[in-house]
Amino acid sequence: MGIEMTRIAIVEGDGIGHEVIPVAKNVLELLHPEYEYFSVDVGYHRWEQTGCPCADRDIAELKTADAILFGAITTPPMKDYQSVVLRLRKSLDLYANLRPVKGNGFDIMIVRENTEGLYSGIEEIGPDRATTLRVVTWRGTERIVRSAIRIARQRNGILTVGHKANVLKSDVLFRDICLAEAQAAGVSCNERFIDALALDILQHPSSYDVVVTTNIFGDILSDVASYLVGGLGLVPSANIGDRYALFEPVHGSAPDIAGKNVANPIATLRSAGMLLAYCGDEKGSDCIEAAVQAVLAQGIRTRDLGGSAGTREFGEAIIRALLQRE
Ligand code: NAD
Ligand code: IPM
Ligand code: MN
Numbered sequence: 001m002g003i004e005m006t007r008i009a010i011v012e013g014d015g016i017g018h019e020v021i022p023v024a025k026n027v028l029e030l031l032h033p034e035y036e037y038f039s040v041d042v043g044y045h046r047w048e049q050t051g052c053p054c055a056d057r058d059i060a061e062l063k064t065a066d067a068i069l070f071g072a073i074t075t076p077p078m079k080d081y082q083s084v085v086l087r088l089r090k091s092l093d094l095y096a097n098l099r100p101v102k103g104n105g106f107d108i109m110i111v112r113e114n115t116e117g118l119y120s121g122i123e124e125i126g127p128d129r130a131t132t133l134r135v136v137t138w139r140g141t142e143r144i145v146r147s148a149i150r151i152a153r154q155r156n157g158i159l160t161v162g163h164k165a166n167v168l169k170s171d172v173l174f175r176d177i178c179l180a181e182a183q184a185a186g187v188s189c190n191e192r193f194i195d196a197l198a199l200d201i202l203q204h205p206s207s208y209d210v211v212v213t214t215n216i217f218g219d220i221l222s223d224v225a226s227y228l229v230g231g232l233g234l235v236p237s238a239n240i241g242d243r244y245a246l247f248e249p250v251h252g253s254a255p256d257i258a259g260k261n262v263a264n265p266i267a268t269l270r271s272a273g274m275l276l277a278y279c280g281d282e283k284g285s286d287c288i289e290a291a292v293q294a295v296l297a298q299g300i301r302t303r304d305l306g307g308s309a310g311t312r313e314f315g316e317a318i319i320r321a322l323l324q325r326e
Contacts, residue, residue: 006279007036009065013084014043015253016263016311017071023265023315024069024272027291030322031276031284038065042084044074044253054084059091063244067275070248071268074255079125088246089114090121094239095140096147098274099222099250103229106205109155110225111148112218114239116140117170119215136170136214141177147240148178148212149185157209158188162197162217174214198224222250233264233304236271238278245278247271261310264302266292269318291321 008028012021025037040058047053053073062068075083088094097112122133145161152159161178165171175191182189192200194217201208201221205228213221226235232251239246249267257263273288295317301307302314309317 005034005036006032006066007038007064008275009062009068010037010039011042011062011068011070012039013071013073013253014045015072015074015255015258016251017043017073017253019258019261019263019311020249020265020268021069021071023311023318024268026315027269027288027318027322028069028272028276030319031287032281042073044076044084047081053082054087059088062088062246063092065244067278068244068246069268069272069275070246072249072251072253074253085248086119086121089239092239092244092246093241094244094246095143096238096240097218098147098151098238098240099218099225099235100270100274101205101222101225101229101235103205106208106228107155108201108205108208108225108228109151109210110218110222111144111151111210111212112222113140113144113213113215114218115215117215117217134168134170136174138173138177141174142181145178145181145212148210149182149187152187152210153185155209158190160197160208160211161189161191162194162211162213162221163191164194164217166193171214178212194221197221201225202227226250231264231304232267233302234266234270236267236269236274238271238274240278245275247275247278261312262303263311264304265311265315265318266302287322287325288318290325291318294321 012018040061042054042058073084095115097114099110101108116135118134120133120135124131159182163171163175165175226232235250237250273285276284300309300317302309
């Protein structure tokens with residue numbers, strides 16, 4: 001019986017995706033030359049060329065991968081444009097979006113529900129009224145809080161439920177299921193209104209461990225919390241379902257800096273680290289983080305961190321650090 005080869009799909013996407021993904025791909029190829037890598041071209045640029053940002057056959061191809069490394073895709077605020085990222089999260093049923101924010105004295109894992117809430121896609125656009133349905137289901141909540149509980153258990157930690165149940169009845173359901181599941185699992189759990197939580201996580205980051213919340217609150221909270229570690233260039237994410245997994249930086253395509261070789265590739269490198277851990281190579285994941293720390297300690301930084309290293313130069317320094325490791 002032959003050993004099955006691990007297959008990694010690589011999606012650069014748009015904007016700085018074209019700059020940060022090659023850096024992370026070089027690292028994966030160095031650590032795992034035995035993996036098979038294949039590119040899938042989707043994104044806003046495809047929509048501009050062909051009127052279709054992502055075809056059914058692209059999704060089918062992505063489904064053949066063991067894991068997907070994803071850059072970022074421009075999602076313009078247009079009524080008739082469907083976000084590729086959201087379509088992938090839905091069609092691959094990537095219901096758990098894990099966004100770790102780790103720094104000096106704190107280690108927070110934001111667990112964002114990734115398939116429903118305000119991202120239900122159930123919308124009605126009229127000439128003078130537009131509505132978006134916020135959907136919270138028992139099944140959707142149960143599976144996300146169970147993922148969060150599993151993570152809290154592994155870390156011996158506590159769970160915080162972020163919600164707005166004082167206003168939204170849909171969040172009463174979310175909150176009640178989360179608290180009941182945590183209690184049944186014997187995991188310490190508390191709750192906070194999401195607005196107060198967004199400030200408190202900045203003021204007292206060490207008070208938080210695993211935070212579970214609904215889709216858009218998790219989206220906003222992760223950008224806010226990135227402030228704790230130096231901004232969006234540093235925070236990775238994993239989108240995990242029962243069958244597929246996609247790893248991407250929390251940031252977007254950053255059109256304001258695209259093509260200038262100034263984007264910070266750390267968020268994408270860390271996403272590649274999360275991909276390796278998912279593929280069973282925890283050690284490779286640790287090597288990537290150690291290389292990031294070593295390069296930062298050498299004073300090599302991109303512009304967002306006050307340095308002058310370009311994206312490519314930072315990537316070269318990471319490769320040198322990995323080659324020098326014991
Ligand atoms: P953004 O995350 O792209 O950029 C926000 C700010 O952070 C910008 O000033 C940008 O220069 C900076 N920034 C982001 N990543 C950086 C990096 N690696 N290094 C240094 N600076 C970095 O968010 P935005 O400007 O609101 O959105 C731009 C586009 O990206 C939009 O079309 C949006 O829909 C899309 N987007 C996509 C994803 C995704 O594909 N998962 C995520 C977020 C936003
Ligand atoms: C993210 C992004 C996406 C989201 C957009 C681009 C659809 O902001 O991954 O954080 O809202 O989830
Ligand atoms: Mn976001």
